[in-house]
Amino acid sequence: MKPTDNTPGNHNMTADGAGPGAMKPGFHNTDGQGIAGHGSFFQQADLSREEAVKATDWVRKHVDRRTVDLGDRMDDIREHMWELEREGEIIVHRITDVHKPATVKTLFGWEKKIPTNQLWHHKSCGQCGNIPGYPTSLLWVMNNLGMVPGKDYLDETDQTSCTAWNYHGSGIGNVESLAAVFLRNFHQAYVSGKQHGFEAGHFFPLVHCGTSFGNYKEIRKYLIESAELREKVKKILGKLGRLVDGKLVIPEEIVHYSEWVHVMRNRIASELQKIDVSNIRTTTHVACHYYKMVHEDAVYDPDVLGGNRTAIITSLSQALGAQVIDYSTWYDCCGFGFRHIISEREFTRSFTMDRKIKVARQEANADVLLANDTGCVTTMDKNQWIGKSHEQNYSVPIMADIQFAALACGADPFKIVQLQWHASPCEDLVEKMGISWDSAKARFQEYLKEVEQGNIDYLYNPELAYGGAK
Amino acid sequence: MQQIFDDIRSDFRYDHELNGCLNCGICTATCPSAHFYDYSPREIVQLLWTENVEQVYDVMQEKIWACAQCMTCAARCPFKNSPGGLVAIMREVAIKHGMQSAKDVLRPFGRVMLKLITTGNQLSPDMIQPDHFPDWGPNIQKVEGDLKILRKAIPVKTLQTVDTAWEVSLKTSVEMYTIWEMTGVLKSLEMMDENLFDVIEDFIDEKKEDYEDWLEEQGDD
Numbered sequence: 001m002k003p004t005d006n007t008p009g010n011h012n013m014t015a016d017g018a019g020p021g022a023m024k025p026g027f028h029n030t031d032g033q034g035i036a037g038h039g040s041f042f043q044q045a046d047l048s049r050e051e052a053v054k055a056t057d058w059v060r061k062h063v064d065r066r067t068v069d070l071g072d073r074m075d076d077i078r079e080h081m082w083e084l085e086r087e088g089e090i091i092v093h094r095i096t097d098v099h100k101p102a103t104v105k106t107l108f109g110w111e112k113k114i115p116t117n118q119l120w121h122h123k124s125c126g127q128c129g130n131i132p133g134y135p136t137s138l139l140w141v142m143n144n145l146g147m148v149p150g151k152d153y154l155d156e157t158d159q160t161s162c163t164a165w166n167y168h169g170s171g172i173g174n175v176e177s178l179a180a181v182f183l184r185n186f187h188q189a190y191v192s193g194k195q196h197g198f199e200a201g202h203f204f205p206l207v208h209c210g211t212s213f214g215n216y217k218e219i220r221k222y223l224i225e226s227a228e229l230r231e232k233v234k235k236i237l238g239k240l241g242r243l244v245d246g247k248l249v250i251p252e253e254i255v256h257y258s259e260w261v262h263v264m265r266n267r268i269a270s271e272l273q274k275i276d277v278s279n280i281r282t283t284t285h286v287a288c289h290y291y292k293m294v295h296e297d298a299v300y301d302p303d304v305l306g307g308n309r310t311a312i313i314t315s316l317s318q319a320l321g322a323q324v325i326d327y328s329t330w331y332d333c334c335g336f337g338f339r340h341i342i343s344e345r346e347f348t349r350s351f352t353m354d355r356k357i358k359v360a361r362q363e364a365n366a367d368v369l370l371a372n373d374t375g376c377v378t379t380m381d382k383n384q385w386i387g388k389s390h391e392q393n394y395s396v397p398i399m400a401d402i403q404f405a406a407l408a409c410g411a412d413p414f415k416i417v418q419l420q421w422h423a424s425p426c427e428d429l430v431e432k433m434g435i436s437w438d439s440a441k442a443r444f445q446e447y448l449k450e451v452e453q454g455n456i457d458y459l460y461n462p463e464l465a466y467g468g469a470k
Numbered sequence: 471m472q473q474i475f476d477d478i479r480s481d482f483r484y485d486h487e488l489n490g491c492l493n494c495g496i497c498t499a500t501c502p503s504a505h506f507y508d509y510s511p512r513e514i515v516q517l518l519w520t521e522n523v524e525q526v527y528d529v530m531q532e533k534i535w536a537c538a539q540c541m542t543c544a545a546r547c548p549f550k551n552s553p554g555g556l557v558a559i560m561r562e563v564a565i566k567h568g569m570q571s572a573k574d575v576l577r578p579f580g581r582v583m584l585k586l587i588t589t590g591n592q593l594s595p596d597m598i599q600p601d602h603f604p605d606w607g608p609n610i611q612k613v614e615g616d617l618k619i620l621r622k623a624i625p626v627k628t629l630q631t632v633d634t635a636w637e638v639s640l641k642t643s644v645e646m647y648t649i650w651e652m653t654g655v656l657k658s659l660e661m662m663d664e665n666l667f668d669v670i671e672d673f674i675d676e677k678k679e680d681y682e683d684w685l686e687e688q689g690d691d
Contacts, residue, residue, distance in 0.1 A: 123628070125591040129635030130598050132624045139626060155628055157639040160590030160646050168539040170579045171561030171572065172587075172662065175483070177653035184645060214541070226482055236652045240645050292545035333502045337538035343578035345605060347506050347538075355502070385607030418624065420613040423606055441613070444623075448615060451623045462627035465637070 076110055076296075080224045081250060089230070091244050093190045093251040099204050102263035107310075108296045113253055114263045115204045119153045120189040124209030125161035126374035133399070133418025134377070135208060137406035138257060139459045140416045144272050144409065145264070149460030150196055154203050157465055158188050164215035165375075169338030175222060179229060180236045182219045183249070187242040190249045195467040200244070206257055210287030210373030213256040217294035220250060256290060258312040258372035259299055261402055265319035272409040273320060275433050282317040282404070283325045283366040285356060285380065286310050287373030288333045313370050313401045320408050325364040329355045335383075336375035349383040353392050356380055361394040368397045368429050370404055381424045397426045407433060414444035415457065474530070475523045477563045478556075487544075487555035491515045497543035497553050509536035511543040511553030518556060526560075534560045535575045568661045580666050587659065588673045590646050591635040595621055644681045647674045 047055060084090045095101050099115035106112050119142075127134045139155065147153055163181050167173035186205055193202030207213045222229055230248065237243050261268070291298035291310040301311035304318065309330065317324045335351030337344070357380060360366045371377045381398040403417050413419045413435060419426045420441075427437045450456075461468075478484065497511040498504045504511070514534070517526050537557040544552035564572040576583070586592050595617055600610055613620065621630050628636045650656050660667040 123636050125635040126593045127635075128629050129591065129593040129595050132621075132626070132629050135629065136624060136626055155626065157628055157637045158642050160638060160642055161586070161592060161635070163586060163590070165592045166583065166586045168558070170576050170583060171558070171565050172576070172583055172658055173655055174562055174653060174658075177649055177655050180649040180653060181646070184649065222483065225486075228482065236649060239652070240648060242645075288540040288542060292541040295545045331500065331542070333538060333540035333542060335502060335538070337502070337540075339535065339575070339579060340538060342582055343575075347503070349605065350506065351502050355505075382603065382606040382610060385609075386605040414613070415623070415625065420620070421611055423610045426612075444613065448613075448619055448623055451619055456622060457625050458627060459625045460627075465627040466639075 077221050077224050078252065081252070084224065088247070090248045090250050093186065093201055093204065093249055095204055095252050096201075098202075104259070104263060104299045104311075105301065106296060107291075107298050107300050110296065112259075112297065112299065114255055114259050115206075115253075116260065116263060117147065117152050118193075118203050119206040119260070120192055120203035121153060121155045122159060122185065122189065122205050122207045122209075122212065123155070123161075124212065124374045126165070126378060127208055127400075131374065131377050131381070131400070131418070131421055133403050133416070133421065134374070136459065137400070137402045137411060137417055138208070138261075140406055140411055141264075141268060141272065141402060141409065143459055145267060150464045151198075153206075154192055154196070155460070155465060156188075156192060156467060158192070158467075159185050162209070162212035162215050164211050165338055167215075168211070169342070175219070175229065176232055176236075178215060179219050179223055179233045182216050183223075183233060183237050184240060184242055186216075186251055187237065187244070187249045189251075190244070204255070205251060206255055206260055208257050208374075210256065210289040211375065213254060214289030214293030217254045217297055220254065221294065223248070223250065254297070256312075256372070258290070258401055261405065262299060262312045262315050265316045268316070268405055268409065269319040269321070274410040275408045275435070277320050277322045277408050277433060280322045280429070280432065281325050281365060281367045282322045283327055283360050283364040283369055284309075284313045284317070284330065285334060285369055285371045285376055286313060286330075287371065287376050290372060313372055316401050316405060317370065320405065325366060327359050327364040327366075329359045332356065334371075334376040334379040336379040338375075341375070341379060345383075348379055349386050352379050352383045353387045353390075353394065357384055357387070357396055358392060358394045360396050366396050367432060368399065368404060370401045371398060372401055381422050384424055395425050397424045397429045398422070399426070407435070412443070413437065413440045415447060420444070471523055471527045474563055474567055475521070475526055477566065478518070478526070478559055481559045481562075483555060483559060487552040487559070488515065488518055489549045489551055491519050491551065492549060494548065496546045496548070497551070500542045500546050502540060502542070503536045503538050507533070507536040509533050511537070511557075514553045514556055514560075515551050530560055530564050530569060531571045534564065535571065565658050565662060573662055576662055580663060583659070583663075584666060584670060587650060587655070587670050588643075588677075589634045590638050590643060594632065594634050596632050640677065640681050640684060643677055647678065650674075 081092055085092045095113045095115045098118060100117040101113040101115050103111050103113055123135060142153055160181060163173055164178060167178055189203055189205040191200055234248060237248060298310045299312055300307050301315060304311040304315045314324055332355045334356060335348045337348055341348045360369050369380060377398050377400055384395045387394060406417050407413060411417050413430050430437045495512050501511050503509045517529060534557045537554055539554055541554045543554050582592055585594060618632055621632055624630055631637050
């Protein structure tokens with residue numbers, strides 16, 4: 001038998017069963033080990049070289065580069081925003097040079113502008129109530145990079161949560177209410193500079209929460225696509241006095257804080273980092289609502305895990321010089337489930353233990369699991385202890401990327417990083433970074449006595465929170 | 471039953487979320503809820519796609535509430551379906567029709583709904599205490615102390631709160647109440663849980679009065 005007759009690829013020529021008559025002509029003659037593991041059904045395509053190149057190019061173009069055939073449904077929504085603005089329907093809150101933007105690529109290769117300055121902090125209702133070290137670390141890093149509160153960023157009381165947790169958890173709320181809340185909050189961001197003597201649009205919203213980020217992008221899409229929805233919410237925004245020249249204000253980009261961290265990572269590492277973290281094994285959990293909702297907008301970088309994962313968090317770990325460790329269940333949700341963490345906790349804690357905590361320990365032997373969303377940090381932080389009841393004695397510290405960055409930059413683990421609110425075992429990590437947990441705790445307990453006397457340290461003038469003095 | 475199905479189909483997002491189905495099952499393979507419940511996002515898509523009205527009604531009795539809304543299904547689907555998005559529509563319709571499944575499922579969620587609708591923040595420090603979450607263990611905070619003092623030790627003024635995640639201005643709250651009223655959220659709530667609605671309505675009225683008083687004070691100055 002000639003190699004080219006019945007044995008495509010020249011494989012298994014000498015194996016048992018090889019030879020004429022053993023297989024149908026054209027089929028691979030295999031005893032269980034076909035080409036690259038294919039079975040006996042494998043059939044050579046017999047493509048010419050030109051055809052093979054053409055086929056491979058198609059795969060490269062459409063799969064490797066993640067530029068799948070988007071069709072009409074996957075237009076870049078921002079292009080439609082410009083059209084609506086030209087038609088006088090909306091005002092786009094633009095990112096301009098004053099916001100010192102950095103440009104990054106998204107999943108589909110689209111460019112996204114990330115403002116790095118003049119930011120309106122849109123807080124997270126879960127994060128602020130539960131893991132406050134996440135916003136404090138962010139503001140601390142901004143201050144240490146020389147940003148001036150009241151000019152380069154603003155943290156004010158005139159904002160609600162996006163209310164999407166309620167929507168996803170309970171179904172109470174609807175697209176119209178979510179859209180009105182979105183537009184109300186982002187109108188406030190647009191006009192917030194006024195009380196500080198700046199023009200409209202001075203501050204650009206920086207969204208802290210993963211769910212807010214996903215929800216706002218989804219709602220923006222619906223608003224752009226549906227004239228009916230715009231009409232409905234225009235009445236509400238009009239009643240609230242939150243139209244500008246009779247128009248809705250919609251931001252050019254929805255920007256998550258971890259995207260800000262991503263584009264600032266090299267400055268954080270080069271200007272602020274004080275602690276060598278090369279002995280720390282980090283692994284990453286990115287919020288589902290960061291990269292699975294409106295996934296075309298999530299940031300990817302070919303230099304970060306080959307572009308096979310969204311870049312945020314991992315890129316920060318790389319910049320800080322930590323050991324980045326991957327694990328098989330990286331794609332899984334944390335188990336938060338919105339409703340589940342409140343009323344069906346056996347789902348939440350089982351999922352987080354089985355699919356995240358256990359795997360992060362067994363496969364990655366992680367010193368820390370870094371996340372970028374409130375719900376994920378809460379879920380994976382709080383649900384470790386109960387694992388003991390099923391002899392799942394796995395634990396790993398969980399914190400937001402910016403908390404880890406702040407620690408690496410010398411921030412106090414209690415006063416700034418606020419690790420005292422975490423249930424997971426942060427002590428060993430802090431010690432491994434060369435910071436004395438006990439000393440920091442003793443200092444903090446002394447500080448609490450000062451707080452009782454009303455002597456409180458602030459990251460900025462508290463009056464700014466109410467729109468007062470700079 | 472037909473009306474429920476028609477309401478689902480007439481939602482403007484429906485065509486956005488349902489395009490077809492290869493039955494490949496990748497949505498179910500990656501679904502966290504499918505690990506733990508008798509729930510399959512593929513089933514949801516198939517039922518809606520094949521217009522099986524009776525079975526659509528059946529899954530709304532329980533199954534749709536298993537979805538964790540992580541949207542992994544949507545990110546994975548080769549047909550660009552969003553089973554999680556379809557579930558969101560079905561949940562809204564279940565509430566609109568006052569279905570018992572919605573009432574049952576939402577009951578334990580009352581405390582969160584009360585917090586959200588009245589303050590705009592879902593989680594507050596006073597909710598996240600050991601007695602509410604015994605399964606979180608004995609050491610859910612690493613420093614003992616009075617909650618108010620611990621919150622005062624956060625170096626950001628807006629976070630030095632106990633009953634909200636951050637301090638929300640009165641004007642902001644009142645604007646939010648207007649949104650709830652104008653978008654029918656309060657009406658839905660009344661249908662789901664009349665007692666909770668009454669409590670929330672009283673709270674909102676009180677806050678509105680406070681705001682009116684504040685406005686008058688400003689006028690006097």
